[in-house]
């Protein structure tokens with residue numbers, strides 16, 4: 160569906176990512192994992208056209224294109240819910256800004272609220288609900304863009320372990336029930352092993368893909384599966400090796 164071919168970006172002579180390649184297959188759940196500050200969010204910004212890329216090219220279903228603005232819905236690292244709007248009105252923003260039929264959008268958002276466990280909270284404000292509920296609302300808003308590809312930047316990183324677990328199962332629904340293709344950033348290896356069909360391990364300075372793992376194992380996953388334990392050990396070894404090569 161998406162091919163990212165040898166893309167590079169520098170700011171004021173500092174290269175953030177270089178010769179970075181990714182392949183995103185339709186309907187698959189891809190997870191990117193890498194050291195803090197290595198440039199993951201900057202990569203998503205570059206893919207979605209926040210700034211132009213210096214080199215490389217992007218292919219969408221085999222055709223070259225400039226950026227993912229019209230192909231992907233991007234859920235940023237911060238939930239970015241507007242505090243003066245109700246949860247439902249926050250979720251309806253993409254429909255309003257893209258000129259969708261508002262009656263149909265409203266019905267759809269209400270169904271999504273129900274499916275994602277937010278029924279009864281439509282008129283609450285973001286500061287009146289838990290962190291997990293805010294993230295569910297941000298997910299509904301992301302789905303309201305009606306895009307096949309969803310980019311998720313550490314969607315669960317601010318949540319406690321138990322809330323995280325329940326939202327991980329919800330993320331799987333995006334793939335299975337809503338038929339979305341997912342490209343997600345996380346720093347949590349267990350989360351990657353629980354969710355991913357493919358994992359891209361990223362190296363720092365400049366960021367590029369250091370390993371690519373294909374996990375063709377059924378879900379829900381058993382974390383004690385020897386295949387997963389072996390992949391985890393390999394990833395930890397690579398990440399530690401990368402840290403040991405950091406200057407200073």
Ligand SMILES: Nc1ncnc2c1ncn2[C@@H]1O[C@H](COP(=O)(O)OP(=O)(O)OP(=O)(O)O)[C@@H](O)[C@H]1O
Pocket residue numbers: 170175194195196197198199200201202236346
């Ligand atoms: N507009 C910009 N101008 C200059 N440098 C930038 C710009 N955007 C990003 N960078 C550089 O990119 C680096 C990587 O930042 P980024 O937020 O993408 O990392 P990250 O991998 O998402 O980190 P985290 O895991 O903490 O979320 C920053 O340290 C910064 O030096």
Ligand SMILES: [Mg+2]
Pocket residue numbers: 199200201236312
């Ligand atoms: Mg980031």
